[in-house]
Amino acid sequence: xxxxxxxxxxxxxxxxxxxxxxxxxxxxxxxxxxxxxxxxxxxxxxxxxxxxxxxxxxxxxxxxxxxxxxxxxxxxxxxxxxxxxxxxxxxxxxxxxxxxxxxxxxxxxxxxxxxxxxxxxxxxxxxxxxxxxxxxxxxxxxxxxxxxxxxxxxxxxxxxxxxxxxxxxxxxxxxxxxxxxxxxxxxxxxxxxxxxxxxxxxxxxxxxxxxxxxxxxxxxxxxxxxxxxxxxxxxxxxxxxxxxxxxxxxxxxxxxxxxxxxxxxxxxxxxxxxxxxxxxxxxxxxxxxxxxxxxxxxx
Amino acid sequence: xxxxxxxxxxxxxxxxxxxxxxxxxxxxxxxxxxxxxxxxxxxxxxxxxxxxxxxxxxxxxxxxxxxxxxxxxxxxxxxxxxxxxxxxxxxxxxxxxxxxxxxxxxxxxxxxxxxxxxxxxxxxxxxxxxxxxxxxxxxxxxxxxxxxxxxxxxxxxxxxxxxxxxxxxxxxxxxxxxxxxxxxxxxxxxxxxxxxxxxxxxxxxxxxxxxxxxxxxxxxxxxxxxxxxxxxxxxxxxxxxxxxxxxxxxxxxxxxxxxxxxx
Numbered sequence: 067x068x069x070x071x072x073x074x075x076x077x078x079x080x081x082x083x084x085x086x087x088x089x090x091x092x093x094x095x096x097x098x099x100x101x102x103x104x105x106x107x108x109x110x111x112x113x114x115x116x117x118x119x120x121x122x123x124x125x126x127x128x129x130x131x132x133x134x135x136x137x138x139x140x141x142x143x144x145x146x147x148x149x150x151x152x153x154x155x156x157x158x159x160x161x162x163x164x165x166x167x168x169x170x171x172x173x174x175x176x177x178x179x180x181x182x183x184x185x186x187x188x189x190x191x192x193x194x195x196x197x198x199x200x201x202x203x204x205x206x207x208x209x210x211x212x213x214x215x216x217x218x219x220x221x222x223x224x225x226x227x228x229x230x231x232x233x234x235x236x237x238x239x240x241x242x243x244x245x246x247x248x249x250x251x252x253x254x255x256x257x258x259x260x261x262x263x264x265x266x267x268x269x270x271x272x273x274x275x276x277x278x279x280x281x282x283x284x285x286x287x288x289x290x291x292x293x294x295x296x297x298x299x300x301x302x303x304x305x306x307x308x309x310x311x312x313x314x315x316x317x318x319x320x321x322x323x324x325x326x327x328x329x330x331x332x333x334x335x336x337x338x339x340x341x342x343x344x345x346x347x348x349x350x351x352x353x354x355x356x357x358x359x360x361x362x363x364x365x
Numbered sequence: 366x367x368x369x370x371x372x373x374x375x376x377x378x379x380x381x382x383x384x385x386x387x388x389x390x391x392x393x394x395x396x397x398x399x400x401x402x403x404x405x406x407x408x409x410x411x412x413x414x415x416x417x418x419x420x421x422x423x424x425x426x427x428x429x430x431x432x433x434x435x436x437x438x439x440x441x442x443x444x445x446x447x448x449x450x451x452x453x454x455x456x457x458x459x460x461x462x463x464x465x466x467x468x469x470x471x472x473x474x475x476x477x478x479x480x481x482x483x484x485x486x487x488x489x490x491x492x493x494x495x496x497x498x499x500x501x502x503x504x505x506x507x508x509x510x511x512x513x514x515x516x517x518x519x520x521x522x523x524x525x526x527x528x529x530x531x532x533x534x535x536x537x538x539x540x541x542x543x544x545x546x547x548x549x550x551x552x553x554x555x556x557x558x559x560x561x562x563x564x565x566x567x568x569x570x571x572x573x574x575x576x577x578x579x580x581x582x583x584x585x586x587x588x589x590x591x592x593x594x595x596x597x598x599x600x601x602x603x604x605x606x607x608x609x610x611x612x613x614x615x616x617x618x619x620x621x622x623x624x625x626x627x628x
Contacts, residue, residue, distance in 0.1 A: 115471045116464065116625040128374025132471040135382045140375075143468045149461035153399035162398070166383060166391045166469050191400070207465070214375075 067092055067246055068113070068215060072122035075108050075270075082108045084270040085122070090248045090263070092214075095241045097261030097278075098250040101355045105270040106250040107145070110219050114143050126215055138167045141215045142208030147200040147224070152193030156183060156203045159192060160210060167211045177206035182232070197224030205236070216240065218249040222256045234260045254351050266347075268354035274347075281347045287322050290315040290338035291329065300332035301325075311349040317342050383470055388479035389486075395462075396453050396483060405449055412441040413495055417502040421510060429512025432522055435499030439526060439588060442491050443533045447554050450484045450537025454620075455547040463625050473621050480538060488534040492527050525587040532584070536609045542616025545623070558608075580604040 068090035075083040083105040090096045100106050111117040113124045115132040123130065126141050134140050150159055160174040178188050181202040192200065201224050208216055216237070222230050237247050237260060251257045257264065264281055266274040274281060286308075291297045294314065301308050301318060306328070308318040315338065318325050322339055329336050396402045420437045421429065457463035470476055499518075507514025537554060544550040558581055565575040565582070575582045576597075583604040586593050593601075 111625065114468050116467060118624065125374075129377065133377075134471075135377055135380045137471060138469045139380065145464045145468070146461065149464045151395075151399055151456060151460040151462050153401055153460075158398050162391055162394060163465070163469065165394070166387060168383070168387060 067128065068124070068126050068217070068248055069128075070109070070113065070122075070124040073109055073112050073119050073124055074121040075105070075112060075117065076120045081270050083112070083119075086267065086270070086272055087122075088265045088272060088275055090246050092244050092246045093241050094263050095237050095247040095249070095261045096263040096265060097257035098248055098265050098267065099254065099257045099351070100250075100252065100267035101351075102252050104252075104267045104354070106252075106267060107219050109267070110145060110217055110248075110250065113217060114141070114145070116145070126217075136167060136211075138163065138213070139211035140213050141217060142211065142213040144201075144204040144208045144216075144218045144221055146219065147197065147204035147221070150192045150200065150203070153191055155189050155191055156195065156199075157188040159203060160188075160206060163207050163210045169211065173210060177210055180209065180236075181206040198226065198229055201225055201229075205233070209240075214244070215246045216248070218247070220251060221249055222251060222253075222260065230256060230259055254348060264347075266350070266354075273354065274350060286342040287318045287320060287325050288315055288338065288340055288342040289318055289325050289329070289336060292335050292337060296332055297329060297334045297336075300328050300334065304328050309349075311353070313349070313352060315349075317349060383475075385475065385479065388470060388475060389482045392453070392476075392479045392483040393486065395456075396449065396487065399456070401452065401456075402449075405445060405452070409442060409445045409449070409491055410494060412445065413438045413491075413498050416441050417498050421502050421506055421512075426506075426510055426512045429503065429506035429510060430515040430517050431499055431503045432515075432518040434502045434506070435495055435518055435522075435526060436588065438495035438498065439529055442495060442530060446488060446491055446530055446534040447537030447540070448551060449487060450534040450539075451541035451550045451554065452547060453480055453484050454538055454541035455545060455550055458545045459547050467625055474617075477542070477617050477620060481535070484534045484538050485531060488531045489527065491534075492530050495526070495530075496523070519591070521591040525591050529584060529587050532580075532605060532609060535613065536580075539609055539613035539616050542620050543612050544616075545619070576600040577603050578607065580608045 070086060070088050073083055073086045074081065086105070086109055098106050098109070108117060112119045113126065113131060115130075125131075126134070131137060131141065154162075157174060157178065160177060161171070164171060164173050178185075183199065183202055183206065187199065192203065195203065201221055205218070205221060208218065222233055225233060237249070241247050249260065258278065262278050264275060264278050265272060266281075289297070294316065297316070298308070298310075301316070304324075306318055306320045306324065308316040311317060322341065326336070326339060329339075397406060416437045417434050420434060424433065457466055466476060467473055503512070503514055503516070506512030537550075540550040540554050541547075544553065558579070561579050562581060565571050565579055571578075577583070577600055583597070583600040586597050587601070
């Protein structure tokens with residue numbers, strides 16, 4: 067169980083994280099989705115006490131993280147897979163963790179086996195690891211203390227499709243045994259594959275949260291046309307609500323038949339007309355990304 | 366959101382904090398288990414042996430005493446020990462391992478204590494190596510070079526050698542915590558005392574003030590004299606406060622407050 071309540075982080079006048087609240091239930095894999103720079107990592111660092119929040123609080127398993135004794139045995143944390151000493155071997159990284167948490171040395175071999183790092187790979191220095199191997203090592207490190215909660219920042223980054231499928235299986239299994247998982251990603255399809263609950267963040271604010279099915283199955287119809295202006299006027303006259311998407315289409319609150327009839331009446335050529343299944347979430351996400359991209363250009 | 370009820374916190378009574386001894390052992394291991402750390406320790410060992418070897422062949426027979434053999438290791442060791450102290454803390458930033466270190470033990474002050482004890486232990490180990498190497502070569506000196514072979518390093522000499530090396534390594538740790546950057550800390554550690562000494566050399570009006578402001582000048586009696594006056598002890602205390610204690614306190618405050626970022 068993770069509870070985040072009004073977490074806020076200001077750097078000067080810039081709000082990196084703005085009043086973020088959400089809750090991650092045991093038995094679920096929750097995806098923390100947002101474009102780069104949306105505030106995902108800052109939120110996660112505040113959750114584990116590395117970054118002091120400007121306002122708000124968070125608890126893991128009902129207590130603030132810093133109050134948990136030997137926290138590695140309750141919460142597995144992976145904030146940056148590349149944040150390991152390049153001169154240490156993978157095995158040594160895990161050995162140090164096991165030593166600190168007071169675990170048996172055999173736990174190191176179990177975790178290496180679990181994440182699929184071979185004996186020879188584990189004896190190589192982390193500086194020579196690919197990003198995918200570092201992620202596996204990071205997951206092994208997070209799982210070392212047999213925790214009840216996992217907090218993982220971009221764990222699928224650098225994994226190949228087979229690796230992502232492997233991680234889905236691993237995290238699903240963890241959740242099915244009653245574990246709580248929060249993982250972040252800036253890639254929608256990655257999150258769609260792994261998570262069953264979603265928290266979407268953009269520019270430091272939560273913009274949507276709920277079960278993936280709910281968010282993906284947004285109602286409405288997606289329509290694309292060679293003449294969006296005329297179609298827009300016709301839709302307004304018919305009093306159908308719609309939103310303009312970043313990719314030059316409308317999401318209309320109405321059935322395909324309604325939209326088709328209006329378009330036919332207005333003599334507008336349609337190039338696409340389909341239920342907006344998943345398109346809602348995708349459009350929202352693209353919008354977030356596009357807004358940020360525009361910001362960078364104007365700045 | 367009002368409908369949500371807070372879950373009952375888990376029972377943590379059965380779980381004990383990570384023990385200080387375990388933290389110290391982990392910090393010691395972290396100094397030695399990387400290539401850089403390993404080579405630094407090897408280099409300290411080699412430079413110690415090299416110093417006594419050169420002294421064995423270069424010095425006059427009557428100078429081949431235990432105190433001199435042990436004493437020649439001080440300066441070369443003193444160059445590398447601070448680097449060990451610096452890297453013990455800056456690697457948490459340069460290699461970004463701090464993300465893991467301070468997540469597994471959220472109490473940063475306990476990590477500072479563990480690092481302090483670990484580097485002090487390493488400093489003591491370095492002096493022990495120097496004393497053993499000095500003893501062996503003192504025997505070699507009297508056997509091969511017809512040296513004096515006098516066992517003239519008393520308790521006071523041993524105390525002074527320990528003090529010197531511990532000050533060096535702890536100062537390194539302090540600079541590392543304060544600057545949080547390996548290169549900056551190492552450069553500053555070596556440049557500041559040199560610049561300071563040059564300043565005192567040039568400005569003759571500062572001659573009297575030097576032992577009260579320059580750590581190297583104040584430490585001089587620890588190298589050879591071993592019977593320090595109250596004034597000399599005060600000078601060591603004052604300069605150590607300026608160059609070791611104040612940076613250490615400021616570095617600790619910085620480390621306790623800094624935000625740990627991944628990039």
